[in-house]
Amino acid sequence: MMMGGEVPRIIINLKLYRESSGPRAVELARHAEEVSSETGISLGIAPALLDAWRVAEAVEVPVYVQHADPVPAGPHTGHVSPSLLGDYGFSGALLNHSERRMLLADIGRAVRMLEGEGLQSIVCAGGPGEALAAASLGPTAVAFEPPELIGTGVSVSRARPEAVGEAVRLVRGARPDVAVLCGAGVSSGEDVRRAIELGADGVLVASAVAKSSRPREKMMELAAGAAAAVGR
Amino acid sequence: MMMGGEVPRIIINLKLYRESSGPRAVELARHAEEVSSETGISLGIAPALLDAWRVAEAVEVPVYVQHADPVPAGPHTGHVSPSLLGDYGFSGALLNHSERRMLLADIGRAVRMLEGEGLQSIVCAGGPGEALAAASLGPTAVAFEPPELIGTGVSVSRARPEAVGEAVRLVRGARPDVAVLCGAGVSSGEDVRRAIELGADGVLVASAVAKSSRPREKMMELAAGAAAAVGR
Amino acid sequence: MMMGGEVPRIIINLKLYRESSGPRAVELARHAEEVSSETGISLGIAPALLDAWRVAEAVEVPVYVQHADPVPAGPHTGHVSPSLLGDYGFSGALLNHSERRMLLADIGRAVRMLEGEGLQSIVCAGGPGEALAAASLGPTAVAFEPPELIGTGVSVSRARPEAVGEAVRLVRGARPDVAVLCGAGVSSGEDVRRAIELGADGVLVASAVAKSSRPREKMMELAAGAAAAVGR
Amino acid sequence: MMMGGEVPRIIINLKLYRESSGPRAVELARHAEEVSSETGISLGIAPALLDAWRVAEAVEVPVYVQHADPVPAGPHTGHVSPSLLGDYGFSGALLNHSERRMLLADIGRAVRMLEGEGLQSIVCAGGPGEALAAASLGPTAVAFEPPELIGTGVSVSRARPEAVGEAVRLVRGARPDVAVLCGAGVSSGEDVRRAIELGADGVLVASAVAKSSRPREKMMELAAGAAAAVGR
Numbered sequence: 016m017m018m019g020g021e022v023p024r025i026i027i028n029l030k031l032y033r034e035s036s037g038p039r040a041v042e043l044a045r046h047a048e049e050v051s052s053e054t055g056i057s058l059g060i061a062p063a064l065l066d067a068w069r070v071a072e073a074v075e076v077p078v079y080v081q082h083a084d085p086v087p088a089g090p091h092t093g094h095v096s097p098s099l100l101g102d103y104g105f106s107g108a109l110l111n112h113s114e115r116r117m118l119l120a121d122i123g124r125a126v127r128m129l130e131g132e133g134l135q136s137i138v139c140a141g142g143p144g145e146a147l148a149a150a151s152l153g154p155t156a157v158a159f160e161p162p163e164l165i166g167t168g169v170s171v172s173r174a175r176p177e178a179v180g181e182a183v184r185l186v187r188g189a190r191p192d193v194a195v196l197c198g199a200g201v202s203s204g205e206d207v208r209r210a211i212e213l214g215a216d217g218v219l220v221a222s223a224v225a226k227s228s229r230p231r232e233k234m235m236e237l238a239a240g241a242a243a244a245v246g247r
Numbered sequence: 248m249m250m251g252g253e254v255p256r257i258i259i260n261l262k263l264y265r266e267s268s269g270p271r272a273v274e275l276a277r278h279a280e281e282v283s284s285e286t287g288i289s290l291g292i293a294p295a296l297l298d299a300w301r302v303a304e305a306v307e308v309p310v311y312v313q314h315a316d317p318v319p320a321g322p323h324t325g326h327v328s329p330s331l332l333g334d335y336g337f338s339g340a341l342l343n344h345s346e347r348r349m350l351l352a353d354i355g356r357a358v359r360m361l362e363g364e365g366l367q368s369i370v371c372a373g374g375p376g377e378a379l380a381a382a383s384l385g386p387t388a389v390a391f392e393p394p395e396l397i398g399t400g401v402s403v404s405r406a407r408p409e410a411v412g413e414a415v416r417l418v419r420g421a422r423p424d425v426a427v428l429c430g431a432g433v434s435s436g437e438d439v440r441r442a443i444e445l446g447a448d449g450v451l452v453a454s455a456v457a458k459s460s461r462p463r464e465k466m467m468e469l470a471a472g473a474a475a476a477v478g479r
Numbered sequence: 480m481m482m483g484g485e486v487p488r489i490i491i492n493l494k495l496y497r498e499s500s501g502p503r504a505v506e507l508a509r510h511a512e513e514v515s516s517e518t519g520i521s522l523g524i525a526p527a528l529l530d531a532w533r534v535a536e537a538v539e540v541p542v543y544v545q546h547a548d549p550v551p552a553g554p555h556t557g558h559v560s561p562s563l564l565g566d567y568g569f570s571g572a573l574l575n576h577s578e579r580r581m582l583l584a585d586i587g588r589a590v591r592m593l594e595g596e597g598l599q600s601i602v603c604a605g606g607p608g609e610a611l612a613a614a615s616l617g618p619t620a621v622a623f624e625p626p627e628l629i630g631t632g633v634s635v636s637r638a639r640p641e642a643v644g645e646a647v648r649l650v651r652g653a654r655p656d657v658a659v660l661c662g663a664g665v666s667s668g669e670d671v672r673r674a675i676e677l678g679a680d681g682v683l684v685a686s687a688v689a690k691s692s693r694p695r696e697k698m699m700e701l702a703a704g705a706a707a708a709v710g711r
Numbered sequence: 712m713m714m715g716g717e718v719p720r721i722i723i724n725l726k727l728y729r730e731s732s733g734p735r736a737v738e739l740a741r742h743a744e745e746v747s748s749e750t751g752i753s754l755g756i757a758p759a760l761l762d763a764w765r766v767a768e769a770v771e772v773p774v775y776v777q778h779a780d781p782v783p784a785g786p787h788t789g790h791v792s793p794s795l796l797g798d799y800g801f802s803g804a805l806l807n808h809s810e811r812r813m814l815l816a817d818i819g820r821a822v823r824m825l826e827g828e829g830l831q832s833i834v835c836a837g838g839p840g841e842a843l844a845a846a847s848l849g850p851t852a853v854a855f856e857p858p859e860l861i862g863t864g865v866s867v868s869r870a871r872p873e874a875v876g877e878a879v880r881l882v883r884g885a886r887p888d889v890a891v892l893c894g895a896g897v898s899s900g901e902d903v904r905r906a907i908e909l910g911a912d913g914v915l916v917a918s919a920v921a922k923s924s925r926p927r928e929k930m931m932e933l934a935a936g937a938a939a940a941v942g943r
Contacts, residue, residue: 031559033552037532037566064528064559065544065567068501080529082557088497090630090686093546093579095495095528102501103529111351115557119343119351123377145355148383151421152376166554189383189421222554263791265784269764269798296760296791297776297799300733312761314789320729322862322918325778325811327727327760334733335761347789398786454786575815583807583815587841609819612847615885616840653847653885 021135022156022194023051023059023077024217024241025207027224027234028109030081031063035225040066043224044074046231051076056238056245061109064095068103077106079137082115085124097128107135107155113162119148126154137196139219143178146195147185156194157186158219164199166222170206171199176213183214204240211244253367254388254426255283255291255309256449256473257439259456259466260341262313263295267457272298275456276306278463283308288470288477293341296327300335309338311369314347317356329360339367339387345394351380358386369428371451375410378427379417388426389418390451396431398454402438403431408445415446436472443476485599486620486658487515487523487541488681488705489671491688491698492573494545495527499689504530507688508538510695515540520702520709525573528559532567541570543601546579549588561592571599571619577626583612590618601660603683607646610659614650620658621650622683628663630686634670635663640677647678668704675708717831718852718890719747719755719773720913720937721903723920723930724805726777727759731921736762739920740770742927747772752934752941757805760791764799773802775833778811781820793824803831803851809858815844822850833892835915839878842891846882852890853882854915860895862918866902867895872909879910900936907940 027047029035035043040062047058059077062070071078084094100108110125111117117125122138129136135155140146141162149157159182164171172179179197186195197210198219210218220237227233259279261267267275272294279290291309294302303310316326332340342357343349349357354370361368368386372378373394381389391414396403404411411429418427429442430451442450452469459465491511493499499507504526511522523541526534535542548558564572574589575581581589586602593600599619604610605626613621623646628635636643643661650659661674662683674682684701691697723743725731731739736758743754755773758766767774780790796804806821807813813821818834825832831851836842837858845853855878860867868875875893882891893906894915906914916933923929 028556031550031552031555031563033563036552036563061556063563064557065532065563068529069532086495088495088500091495091578092492092525092573092576093528099495099497099500099527099529109556112556113352114555116350116352118348119354119377119380120345120348120373122351123374123380127376141352142355144359144384145351148351148355148380151380151383260788263782263784263787263795265795268784268795293788295795296789297764297795300761300765318727320727320732323727323810324724324757324805324808325760325776331727331729331732331759331761341788344788346787577816580814580816582812583818583841583844584809584812584837586815587838587844591840605816606819608823608848609815612815612819612844615844615847 022137022196022216023057025056025237026059026061026079026137026196026217026219028061028081028219028221029063029225030221032222032225036063036066040070041073043230044070044076044078046234048074048076050231050234050238054235054238054242056241058234058238059106067105071104078104080105080108081112083108083110083125083129085121085128097125097132097134100134101132105134107137110136110138111149112139113141113160113165122149123152126152143182143185146182147189150186150190150193153190154193156196156216158196158198160198160219167200168202168223169200170202171197172201172206172209172213174200176209179210179213179215204236207237207240208244211241217241254369254428254448255289257288257469258291258293258311258369258428258449258451260293260313260451260453261295261457262453264457268295268298272302273305275462276302276308276310278466280306280308282463282466282470286467286470286474288473290466290470291338299337303336310336312337312340313344315340315342315357315361317353317360329357329364329366332366333364337366339369342368342370343381344371345373345392345397354381355384358384375413375417378414379421382418382422382425385422386425388428388448390428390430392430392451399432400434401432402434403429404433404438404441404445406432408441411442411445411447436468439469439472440476443473449473486601486660486680487521489520489701490523490525490543490601490660490681490683492525492545492683492685493527493689494685496686496689500527500530504534505537507694508534508540508542510698512538512540514695514698514702518699518702518706520705522698522702523570531569535568542568544569544572545576547572547574547589547593549585549592561589561596561598564598565596569598571601574600574602575613576603577605577624577629586613587616590616607642607649610646611649611653614654614657617654618657620660620680622660622662624662624683631664632666633664634666635661636665636670636673636677638664640673643674643677643679668700671701671704672708675705681705718833718892718912719753721752721933722755722757722775722833722892722913722915724757724777724915724917725759725921726917728921732759732762736766737769739926740766740772740774742930744770744772746927746930746934750931750934750938752937754930754934755802763801767800774800775802776804777808779804779806779821779825781817781824793821793828793830796830797828801830803833806832806834807845808835809837809856809861818845819848822848839874839881842878843881843885846886846889849886850889852892852912854892854894856894856915863896864898865896866898867893868897868902868905868909870896872905875906875909875911900932903933903936904940907937913937
C-alpha cells in the first residue's frame with residue numbers, strides 16, 4: 016500500500032557520481048519529471064546535498080535530500096536540518112543509507128522532526144530485522160537494501176527475493192501505514208516488476224540510472240516495469 | 248514475563264565512576280551476589296570494560312560488559328567482540344547505552360552475534376518508539392531509559408510512568424519474548440516497585456548504588472522493592 | 480602573511496541559522512561582495528551545504544562549503560566530495576569545525592584532496608596545540624576557535640589574546656606558508672582589529688553577521704576593523 | 712632518542728585475536744617480560760581492553776590499553792578514562808590506531824589527560840604528515856603505521872623505507888622530545904633492525920607475535936633485531 020500515493024514508485028538516488036552531479040543532476044531530474052508524466056508512474060529524485068536546491072527549483076517531482084541530521088536550525092556548521100527542508104520545496108529525506116549510517120537514536124529524532132514539518136522520511140535498512148526496527152520508528156517508508164548487493168547490478172529482487180518478501184511481511188505486519196521500498200542492484204524494468212510483485216511499494220535505484228549513457232531510456236524501462244506490476 | 252528468569256530483576260551499571268572502579272567493582276559485585284542470595288531477587292552487574300574480567304571471575308551473578316562492537320575476534324584494536332565474551336564467563340552485553348550510542352546497523356549485528364554465542368543482549372533506548380525499534384531487532388531485553396532523567400535521582404517510574412507503560416505495551420505487543428527493563432534516576436526501593444508494577448521486568452540502576460556510601464544497604468532496599476512487587 | 484591574498488580577511492560562516500539560509504544566504508553573500516568591493520578588504524562566505532551552489536553562482540567573492548568528506552566522486556550518499564567542489568566554483572572548504580569534528584586521518588586526506596584540486600582548505604582547531612597539529616597537515620589556513628567562546632559574543636581576541644598569540648606563534652614557527660585565522664565570539668570591528676594585531680591573518684565570524692538585523696552594516700564595521708589593522 | 716628509555720623498543724599489540732585473548736594474553740605478557748629481561752631490550756604489551764588489568768597485574772613490563780577516550784571518571788558507560796589508568800598500573804595508552812581512529816580534538820584532549828596523570832600516550836598515524844600532526848599534540852610517542860600494510864606481513868621498514876625516514880625526520884625536526892615508533896607488517900628481526908636504522912626508536916608489532924605458534928621465539932628474534940641495531 017502506497018501512502019496516498021505519496022512515496023514515488025521509483026526513487027532515483029544520484030549519490031555523488033560525477034555523471035549525476037551539478038547541471039547533470041538537474042537534467043536527470045527533468046527526465047524523471049517527463050517520464051513520470053508520460054507513464055503515470057511516480058518518480059522521485061535524491062540529488063547530492065550540494066545539488067538538491069537547484070533540482071527542487073527546476074522540477075515538480077518529489078525531491079529528497081540524501082541525509083538529514085536531527086538538529087534544529089541554528090549553530091550547526093556542515094549539517095542538514097529537517098526544520099529547514101520544507102523551505103526549499105523538498106518532499107523529505109533519505110535517512111540511514113548504507114553509505115551514511117546513523118545512530119538509532121538520531122534516526123528516531125530525525126523521523127519525528129521530519130514528520131513535524133509534514134515531510135517524508137525514508138529510512139534505509141540492510142536486513143529484514145533492521146527494516147522492521149526502522150518501521151517501528153514510524154517513518155513514511157523503509158527502503159530495504161542489503162548492502163552487499165548495492166552497486167553490483169545484481170538486483171535484490173532477483174538475488175534475494177525471500178529477503179524482500181520477509182522485509183515486506185515484517186513491516187506490513189507491524190506497521191501497515193509504512194511504505195516499503197527495496198533497492199540494491201536494481202537495474203532493469205524486470206527488477207522493478209519483481210520487486211513490486213514481491214510486495215514492495217516501489218524501488219530505490221542509483222547507478223543504473225545515474226551512470227547510464229541513456230538515462231531517460233533507462234527511466235522509461237524502469238517505469239514500464241512498475242506499470243506492468245501495478246497494472247497501469 | 249522474564250525470559251526464563253534469565254535477565255536479572257536489577258542490573259547495576261557501574262559506569263566509569265571512580266567509586267565503582269578497580270577493586271571496588273569486585274567488592275560491589277560481591278555485595279550483589281550476597282543480596283541476590285539473601286533476597287531471592289536476581290541481581291546482575293555491568294562493570295567498566297577494564298574491570299569486567301576480574302568481576303566475572305569473582306562472582307556467580309550475571310556480569311555484562313557495558314558495550315560490545317559488532318566485530319569478530321581478529322585485528323580490531325580497542326574493541327570488544329561478542330565472539331569472545333563467553334570465554335570470560337560474561338552473561339552478555341549492554342548495547343546502545345545513551346552514553347555510548349550505536350548505529351542502528353551495528354546494534355542489529357551485535358545482537359545477532361551475541362545470540363549466536365548464546366549470550367544476552369540488553370539494548371538501551373531513550374523513548375518508547377526507540378524501545379520498540381530495539382525490540383524488533385530481537386535482543387534478550389530492551390532497557391528503556393529517557394536520557395534526560397539519567398543521573399538525576401528522579402526516577403523514570405515516578406516522573407514518566409505513562410512513558411514506561413507505553414514502552415512496556417509496545418514491546419509486549421510486538422515481541423512478547425523480549426524482556427523490558429527501565430532505568431534513569433532509579434534510586435529507591437519504591438522506584439523499583441513502581442517500575443515492576445508498571446509492567447517492567449526489572450530495572451537498570453547506576454549512581455544510586457555505584458556512588459552510594461552504603462551500597463550493600465542500597466542493594467537490599469532495591470531488592471526489597473522488587474520483592475514487594477513480585478510477591479516474594 | 481596572507482597566502483597571496485588568497486584567504487579572505489573575513490570569512491562569514493552562515494552556519495544553519497534560519498536567518499541566513501535559502502534566499503537570505505544569497506542576499507548576505509551579495510552584501511559581502513559589495514562590502515569587499517567598497518572597502519578593499521576581502522570577504523568570503525561559508526553557506527549551509529544546501530545553499531552553497533546558489534550562493535557561488537550569485538557572487539564573485541570566495542565561497543566555502545562548511546564541510547567536506549575525504550571521498551572521491553562516486554557511491555557516497557549524503558557526502559560532499561573535494562573532487563567535485565571546483566565544478567561549482569567554490570574556493571574550498573572548512574574542515575573540522577567544532578560543530579562538525581573530523582577524524583585526524585580524514586582531515587589529512589581531505590586537505591590533500593582539496594590541494595589536488597587547487598582548492599583551499601581551512602581547518603578549524605580548538606586550541607593552540609590543535610592549531611599546530613592542523614597546520615602540520617599543510618592546509619591553506621587554520622582557524623583557531625576555542626569552542627567555549629563560540630556563539631557567546633565574547634571575542635576570542637578579547638577574552639583569550641594570549642591563546643591567539645600562541646596559536647599564531649606556533650603555526651608561524653612550524654608552517655609559515657599556512658595562514659592563521661581566529662574566531663569564536665568575534666562580533667565587532669574592534670574584535671577584528673585586535674585579532675589581526677595579535678598576528679592573525681583574518682577572522683572567522685558567524686552569528687554576529689548571520690543573525691544581525693543589519694548585516695551589511697555589521698560587515699562594514701568588521702571590514703573597517705580589518706582596514707584599521709592593516710593600514711588600508 | 713628514546714624518552715629516558717621510557718617507551719619500549721618493541722610494543723606488542725595483541726589486538727582482538729582469539730589467539731592472544733584471555734589467559735593467553737597473560738602468557739604472552741610473561742614471555743615479553745622474560746625476553747625483555749634476557750635480552751636487555753625493552754618490550755611492552757597492549758592487550759585487549761578486557762584483558763588489560765589481568766595482564767598488568769601479572770607482569771612488570773609496560774602495559775598499554777589499546778584505546779582511551781578523553782573523558783574523566785564518571786557517568787561514561789562503555790568508555791576508558793585516562794584518569795583511571797594509573798590505578799591499574801598501566802604505563803599509558805595507544806590512541807588513534809588505524810582500527811580505532813579518533814577525532815583530532817579527542818586525541819589532543821586524551822594526550823593532555825594522560826600527561827596530567829603521568830602516563831604515556833602513543834598516537835598512531837597513517838602517513839608522515841599525520842605523524843607530524845600527532846607529534847604536534849605533544850604525546851610521548853607517535854607510531855607511524857601505513858594502514859595499507861597493517862596485517863600484511865610486508866614490513867613498513869622494507870616496503871616504505873623512505874616514508875619511515877620522512878616520518879622520523881619530520882617528527883624529530885619539530886618535536887625532538889617525542890619518540891617515533893613504526894609499525895605495519897613488522898614480522899622479523901630484520902624488520903626491527905631496519906626500522907631502528909631508519910631512525911625509529913622502536914616498533915609496534917601485532918600479528919607476527921600475537922598469532923605466532925611460537926611467540927616466545929618470535930619475540931626473541933625481534934629483540935635480537937633491535938639489539939643488532941642499537942649495538943647491545
